[in-house]
Amino acid sequence: MRTNLSSQIALNRVSTKCYKPANAIERSVLTRLEKVTTDIYESMEEGVKQVADKVAAKIQERQRDGKFCVIAAGVGTSLRALYAELVRRHKEEGLSFRNVVIFNLHEFYPLRPDMANSCFKQLSSMLLDHVDIDKQNVFTIDGTIPQESVFEYCSLYEQRIQTYGGLDILLTGIGFAGNIAMNGAGSQFNSPTRLILIDANTRAEEAHNLGVDNLPSCAITMGLSTLLAARRIYLLAWGDDRADIICQAVEEKMNDAVPASCLQLHANATVCVDLAAASHLTRIQRPWLVTNCEWNDKLIRSAIVWLCQRLQKPILKLTNKDYNENGLSELVALYGSAYNVNIKIFNDLQHTITGWPGGKPNADDTYRPERALPFPKRVVVFSPHPDDDVISMGGTLRRLVQQGHDVHVAYETSGNIAVGDEEVVRFMHFINGFNQLFDDGGNACIKEKYAEIKHFLQQKKEGDMDSRDILTIKGLIRRGEARTACTYNQIPLDHCHFLDLPFYETGKIEKNPISEPDVEIVLELLREVKPHQIYVAGDLADPHGTHRVCTDAVLAAIDVEKQAGAEWLKECRIWMYRGAWAEWEIENIEMVVPFSPEELRAKRNSILKHQSQMESAPFLGNDERLFWQRSEDRNRGTASLYNQLGLASYEAMEAFVEYKPL
Numbered sequence: 020m021r022t023n024l025s026s027q028i029a030l031n032r033v034s035t036k037c038y039k040p041a042n043a044i045e046r047s048v049l050t051r052l053e054k055v056t057t058d059i060y061e062s063m064e065e066g067v068k069q070v071a072d073k074v075a076a077k078i079q080e081r082q083r084d085g086k087f088c089v090i091a092a093g094v095g096t097s098l099r100a101l102y103a104e105l106v107r108r109h110k111e112e113g114l115s116f117r118n119v120v121i122f123n124l125h126e127f128y129p130l131r132p133d134m135a136n137s138c139f140k141q142l143s144s145m146l147l148d149h150v151d152i153d154k155q156n157v158f159t160i161d162g163t164i165p166q167e168s169v170f171e172y173c174s175l176y177e178q179r180i181q182t183y184g185g186l187d188i189l190l191t192g193i194g195f196a197g198n199i200a201m202n203g204a205g206s207q208f209n210s211p212t213r214l215i216l217i218d219a220n221t222r223a224e225e226a227h228n229l230g231v232d233n234l235p236s237c238a239i240t241m242g243l244s245t246l247l248a249a250r251r252i253y254l255l256a257w258g259d260d261r262a263d264i265i266c267q268a269v270e271e272k273m274n275d276a277v278p279a280s281c282l283q284l285h286a287n288a289t290v291c292v293d294l295a296a297a298s299h300l301t302r303i304q305r306p307w308l309v310t311n312c313e314w315n316d317k318l319i320r321s322a323i324v325w326l327c328q329r330l331q332k333p334i335l336k337l338t339n340k341d342y343n344e345n346g347l348s349e350l351v352a353l354y355g356s357a358y359n360v361n362i363k364i365f366n367d368l369q370h371t372i373t374g375w376p377g378g379k380p381n382a383d384d385t386y387r388p389e390r391a392l393p394f395p396k397r398v399v400v401f402s403p404h405p406d407d408d409v410i411s412m413g414g415t416l417r418r419l420v421q422q423g424h425d426v427h428v429a430y431e432t433s434g435n436i437a438v439g440d441e442e443v444v445r446f447m448h449f450i451n452g453f454n455q456l457f458d459d460g461g462n463a464c465i466k467e468k469y470a471e472i473k474h475f476l477q478q479k480k481e482g483d484m485d486s487r488d489i490l491t492i493k494g495l496i497r498r499g500e501a502r503t504a505c506t507y508n509q510i511p512l513d514h515c516h517f518l519d520l521p522f523y524e525t526g527k528i529e530k531n532p533i534s535e536p537d538v539e540i541v542l543e544l545l546r547e548v549k550p551h552q553i554y555v556a557g558d559l560a561d562p563h564g565t566h567r568v569c570t571d572a573v574l575a576a577i578d579v580e581k582q583a584g585a586e587w588l589k590e591c592r593i594w595m596y597r598g599a600w601a602e603w604e605i606e607n608i609e610m611v612v613p614f615s616p617e618e619l620r621a622k623r624n625s626i627l628k629h630q631s632q633m634e635s636a637p638f639l640g641n642d643e644r645l646f647w648q649r650s651e652d653r654n655r656g657t658a659s660l661y662n663q664l665g666l667a668s669y670e671a672m673e674a675f676v677e678y679k680p681l
Contacts, residue, residue, distance in 0.1 A: 203221050
């Protein structure tokens, strides 16, 4: 059973010469806009293995020389896979860490005794607890020292590093705001280990990673000068959510607003990224600016949209001169004139627009993104959380129902950890009050349960897991909201499926890996409905990671059916949507569904049915907009872009990309 198919989704066919140049000359041409050595890999797995090779080689080289290998090790999602690979090599290939000295990059301050997920505990659980490192060779910043001793302590930490001859290797990730370690915007490039106030962006990111809302306000961190003193630096980043900040750190001018840009000062620093994280680098996103291109339809569309935005012109007004002066003369030579290119791309984009997401019956579907037949279609919309369906594709969902299709919505997880405790109190208070008003006194269990839950929540400390009863109530709250939204959208309640995939039910931010029981639950639904259309989450870099796992469960189930030769799958198309966080790049859009101001208002009302996910939702992140606001801004932005390119003006649009089973 293949449970990692989402990692093989490749929307654009990037020429291998753009990330695997044949020689040094080709590399120098491709990377002339990059100010830090950047290695791009096809996948995270490939990149992790390459970096692990280099780290292991340095450890073994030092072993042969009878010396310590001194490593400054960070924590975070980007490094997790690397540490897992190093642990595997220790257990399966005998890689020894006996000569390794580890220095933890940073720690929260003041560190509370009840804080379950300190930085050092993370590092220990990911790496140190699983290898043969001598505990005397592990050094971490003490987050409990008195405030008056911090300055002296930081100085001693620096001296301890020098005692071991300095850092051989620095392993770090990069934050969304460009921070490395806890060095946020404004950090000086000559800063040493010090006490800092954690900025708002870093706090929000760390709180999500750790599953803790109330982080300490400060941290003690190695400074940028300490990090830059390492003889070898590896900065790892995976996934398209890091694409923007990687481009800023690598290609833009060095700037203390992006601390990671200080790596431009280092002669032996390497940024290691997969194609997704590299997607905004010029050689990947705009290759025509640095090399000759292997043109395909998507790359041509990307180039034309870029040119339109650069010149603020619609497609059909671009001229030969525009192409020639902006590095796109190849297209004029290829197609004979600007007009020929313009009309091709205009028509391509025009054909992505449809008011009939399920296909228009009795119509020529030659240039439509969906087939006219069969009609009506059986449709399954997979929603990772109980509100992703309306947030991501609420307008399309209503359109499918109104046009007569048989629409099912499958809520893959309970979403219980995203409900605030105050929601539980509110609902329990209502139930208890209802019981007191209308019960004849024979049902005492509600009153007892109310008192028990109220006491638990009063005693609950930050980071404590909810009891199973509270998680159940939180799940019921989300189920009720989802049912209300479905009723509003005229979806029968027997078409609302609550799958409650087991991987999610840990009660913690960190979930279990996908497993066969998860896939079997999805398979059962697909075999029952035998859909003609499937809609699945495609925003694989969502902040909480659940979307990727849920999508993997669906794709694994589809793969099982494909291998079994299921007849229904031959008539099924699979569409990927994105949620509140980002939209598909226009070169990848294959179907876009426009809707009116009234329809946009109806979509907003659907989202508002999920009251527990409004202002009190714990994962809103740095973006202060509520989910309905993000969704509307995204949909309006897509419509505005189409209009700027010279196509029809709509109030809003929802975009989709087709997934073809591998």
